Amino acid sequence: MALVLLPVVVLVVLAAIVACVVFRIGVVRALGAGWRVISALPGARFDIEQGRTAVLVAIR
Secondary structure, eight states: OOOHHHHHHHHHHHHHHHHHHHHOOOOOHHHHHHHHHHHTTTTEEEETTTTTEEEEEEEE
């Protein structure tokens, strides 16, 4: 399922970067703020591994 959503996530991130440039907002600060909001959701769980690339995102 994560691979199905990957193109959508990439498009959303690119759109956010373009919006930040258009409205003169710091891209790194905006993406950091978005990450903090998502990770603060109740039940949020993020497991990221680099060896053989494994990602688990579970928000309930």
